[in-house]
Amino acid sequence: MIENSSTTPKTLPQPNPKTKRISMMTRPRLILRTVLGGLTLVTLYSLLTLNTANLKLSEAFKSLGTNLHSMFLQPSVGQDSWNLLLTALTRSVSLAMLTTLLGALFAFFIAVGAARNLSPTWLANTIKAVMAFIRSIPTILWVLIYSVTMGLGANAAVVGLTFHSIAYLVKAYSESIEETSSDTIEALKASGVGFWPIVFQAILPSIIPALLSWTFIRFEINFANAVAVGAAAGADDIGYYLFMSGSFYSNFHEVGLIVYLLLGVAVILELVSMRLRGHYLQKN
Amino acid sequence: MKTNYRSPQQFFRQRQLRLWVVLIILIAIYWLSMAIVSFQTIPSIVKVPAGLVWLFKNFVPTQRSISYLGPILYQLWRTLLVAVSSTICASFFGLIFAILGAKTTTPSPILRVVIRFGASLLRNIPVVAWSMILLFSFKQSDFTGFLALFFMTLGYLTRAFTETIEDLDGEKLQALQAVGANYFQCVFCGVLPEVASTLTSWVLYMIENNLRDATLVGILTGTGVGFLFDHYFKSFRYDAAGLIVLLIAILVILLELSSTQIRRAIA
Numbered sequence: 001m002i003e004n005s006s007t008t009p010k011t012l013p014q015p016n017p018k019t020k021r022i023s024m025m026t027r028p029r030l031i032l033r034t035v036l037g038g039l040t041l042v043t044l045y046s047l048l049t050l051n052t053a054n055l056k057l058s059e060a061f062k063s064l065g066t067n068l069h070s071m072f073l074q075p076s077v078g079q080d081s082w083n084l085l086l087t088a089l090t091r092s093v094s095l096a097m098l099t100t101l102l103g104a105l106f107a108f109f110i111a112v113g114a115a116r117n118l119s120p121t122w123l124a125n126t127i128k129a130v131m132a133f134i135r136s137i138p139t140i141l142w143v144l145i146y147s148v149t150m151g152l153g154a155n156a157a158v159v160g161l162t163f164h165s166i167a168y169l170v171k172a173y174s175e176s177i178e179e180t181s182s183d184t185i186e187a188l189k190a191s192g193v194g195f196w197p198i199v200f201q202a203i204l205p206s207i208i209p210a211l212l213s214w215t216f217i218r219f220e221i222n223f224a225n226a227v228a229v230g231a232a233a234g235a236d237d238i239g240y241y242l243f244m245s246g247s248f249y250s251n252f253h254e255v256g257l258i259v260y261l262l263l264g265v266a267v268i269l270e271l272v273s274m275r276l277r278g279h280y281l282q283k284n
Numbered sequence: 285m286k287t288n289y290r291s292p293q294q295f296f297r298q299r300q301l302r303l304w305v306v307l308i309i310l311i312a313i314y315w316l317s318m319a320i321v322s323f324q325t326i327p328s329i330v331k332v333p334a335g336l337v338w339l340f341k342n343f344v345p346t347q348r349s350i351s352y353l354g355p356i357l358y359q360l361w362r363t364l365l366v367a368v369s370s371t372i373c374a375s376f377f378g379l380i381f382a383i384l385g386a387k388t389t390t391p392s393p394i395l396r397v398v399i400r401f402g403a404s405l406l407r408n409i410p411v412v413a414w415s416m417i418l419l420f421s422f423k424q425s426d427f428t429g430f431l432a433l434f435f436m437t438l439g440y441l442t443r444a445f446t447e448t449i450e451d452l453d454g455e456k457l458q459a460l461q462a463v464g465a466n467y468f469q470c471v472f473c474g475v476l477p478e479v480a481s482t483l484t485s486w487v488l489y490m491i492e493n494n495l496r497d498a499t500l501v502g503i504l505t506g507t508g509v510g511f512l513f514d515h516y517f518k519s520f521r522y523d524a525a526g527l528i529v530l531l532i533a534i535l536v537i538l539l540e541l542s543s544t545q546i547r548r549a550i551a
Contacts, residue, residue, distance in 0.1 A: 028550045032484055035546055039487075043372040046365035050426050064421040071417065094317035101314050102325075136536035137529055138496040140503060144517060145343070145529075149335040154321045155328045159335070224410050231412040232503045239412055243504070246416025259413050266408035 071256030078245055078254030085241060089261050092230065092237040096223040099158055103165030103222075104215050110166065111173035112199055117182045127170070134167035139225045143233045153236070157229045164225075165218055172214040176207045209277075216273050223269070227262065238262070343526030352524045356512060360531055362426060363508040367494040370430050374437035375445075375487045381438075382445030383471055388454055391467070399442065406439030411497060415504040424506045432501050433494050444486045448479050481550045488543035495536055 077085065113119050114127040134142075143160030150156040180203050188198050204211075230239025238258060245254035290298075318325060383389050385399030414432040422428040452475060460474045502510020509528060516524040 028481065031546065032480060032550045035550070036484065039368060039372050039491075042365065043369040046369040047373075049365075050369075050430065060421045060423075064417070067417055067420060091320055094320040097313055098317040098321055098323060101310060101317075132537060132540070133533055136496075136533040136540070138499045138532070140500045141513065141529055141532075144513075145339060146335055148522075149338050150328065150331055154323045155331075158321065158323045159328055159332060227410045228412050228500055232500065239410075242410075242412055242416065246413070247419060247504075250420060252417070252420075255413060255416055259409055262410055262413070263405070263408050 067252045070252045071259065073256075074253050075256035075260055076253040077257060078251040079249065080241055080245075080254065085238065085258065085261065088230075088236070088238040088241055089265065092223065092226045092239065093265065095154070095157060095161070095226040095229075095237060096219055099161035099165055099222050099226075100215060100219040102158070102162045103169055103218065104211075106162070107166045107169035107173055108211075111170045111177060114170055114174040115177035117178055117180065117185055118195075118199070118203075124174075128174070131167040131170045134163060135171065137164075139164040140228055140232050143229050147233055152233065157226070157233065160233075161222055161225055161229065165222060168221075169214065169218055172218075173207075173211060176210040176214070177203055179210075180206060213273075213277060216276060220266075220269055220273075223265065342522040343529065344523065345527040345530065346523040349521070349523040349527045352516070352521075352527065356509070356524070356528055356531060359509040359512045360528075360535060363429075363498045363502060363510070364495060364535065366426055366430050366508060367433065367498045368491055370433035371437055371441075371487060371490045371494050374434050375441050375483070375490070378438055378441035378445050379483070381442045382449055383475070385442065386446045386449035388450060388452065388457055389471055389475060400446075403439045403442035403446075406435050407443065408439070409435075411436055411501060412504060415501050419505045426507055428505045429498060429501045429507045432505070433498060436497070437490050437494060441486060441490060445479075445483060448482050448486070449475060452478055484550060485543075485547050488546060492536060492539050492543065495532075495539065499532065 110127060110131075114124050114131065116124050139161060142163045143157055146160045146163075147153075147156035150159065184202060185198060188202055193201075226237060227239035227242065230237035230241075231243035232239075238261070242255065242258045245251045245258065317323075381399050381403065384391065385396050385403075387396065390396040411432060414435055415428070418428045418431050422431065456478070457470055457474055460470050465473070498508060499510040499513070502508035502512075503514045504510075506514075509532065513525055513528045516522075516528065
């Protein structure tokens with residue numbers, strides 16, 4: 001009997017192999033967690049090995065506090081004059097406008113060549129690869145590289161900034177163009193419309209809102225870049241004065257004033273972009 | 285309602301007129317900025333091909349520059365680490381701020397306004413200013429670059445995350461609340477799983493972006509691969525500087541390709 005009773009559990013039916021265990025873990029979710037986990041590990045590693053030699057963090061944060069205080073609460077013009085700073089600010093804004101306009105003009109025609117639905121695949125792929133290469137090199141390096149051949153100053157700054165703008169805008173524009181359905185293009189081609197009329201009469205009007213918003217985003221980026229170029233490559237704009245007052249004279253009152261000026265421009269840009277977008281969204 | 289009917293001719297004439305006005309305004313802006321910046325369009329554009337030729341002659345890495353490969357790769361690795369860690373730290377805080385600041389999940393409207401304002405402030409202070417302020421306090425260390433990138437990324441990601449959370453369908457949250465879920469259950473079981481892949485996509489984008497910006501911060505604060513570039517560049521070792529440019533380009537492209545793959549896999 002005892003023997004018998006001990007064997008009974010073995011005869012119990014095994015759980016039906018056909019019932020699947022329901023798991024919340026789908027493959028995308030697994031990849032997501034792996035990526036985030038890996039990145040967190042890298043972060044922990046780099047925070048632990050960060051070079052903080054001969055740096056007293058508490059003192060450093062205290063001095064940061066005093067600097068922020070003198071920046072934001074006591075801004076002043078320092079050793080430069082209002083006139084000088086405002087001229088430099090205008091120059092930065094102009095630099096951004098110039099490079100955006102120039103970049104947008106070139107980028108549109110290159111983007112037509114880079115759009116898969118308008119041009120042959122080999123051409124589109126080549127242009128996209130070249131643009132990806134140009135885009136991958138930081139703007140500031142382009143400006144520095146061009147400053148060797150053209151001399152430090154406005155010309156190198158404009159060419160370097162435009163280079164990167166073109167690469168950025170070609171990607172954005174060509175993706176917008178590719179969103180136009182190929183049926184439209186084929187229908188127009190079949191009825192004998194030429195290539196450029198298709199581009200300017202059919203595609204351009206339908207993607208203007210997208211182009212406009214990308215161009216404006218690039219304008220904001222170019223303004224930030226113009227400031228950076230002034231600081232790192234010595235173009236005579238607001239970034240140069242920011243760099244000089246910050247690292248050369250250590251006058252944080254002036255840094256504060258310049259930051260306020262830049263914030264002012266940023267607010268104006270934000271308002272303009274909202275108006276522009278509103279205007280175009282109503283029309284279309 | 286009165287509709288004013290326009291003939292096709294009128295329509296096209298008006299469109300052409302508007303086009304011309306826009307074009308003239310743009311050309312005027314262009315000329316004005318050209319004058320202010322004192323930029324010469326034609327001579328500069330003519331010089332571009334010559335510049336490119338010069339670039340390929342002088343920036344091509346030579347035998348000598350290979351000997352610099354060790355320090356360059358080390359600094360590139362450090363720069364990558366700084367870019368990744370600043371993005372991840374910023375995304376952690378950005379997520380908290382975004383949950384507190386998004387219209388659908390905010391505990392109080394006042395907090396929402398404060399967070400929006402703070403994020404916009406952080407975002408709009410240029411990275412040059414951050415570098416200058418931090419360089420003075422934190423000296424020439426990796427930590428300076430880390431903090432500069434951290435503050436900027438925090439501003440960007442808080443805004444991006446807030447918008448992503450606000451785009452979420454509000455009815456799901458209402459349904460969760462209706463069955464008695466509390467605030468934390470709503471956030472952790474309702475909101476976060478929905479937005480996780482979009483947020484990760486933003487984080488990957490910011491890592492790419494920060495790697496590029498890290499070069500600029502490096503030039504300004506004297507750290508990482510940016511400093512090394514500046515150093516070789518200013519001592520006319522163009523082949524070594526060219527090697528750095530090439531390696532940065534390769535690294536950025538690799539990052540871009542892998543993040544595209546990841547995005548496709550988690551979508």
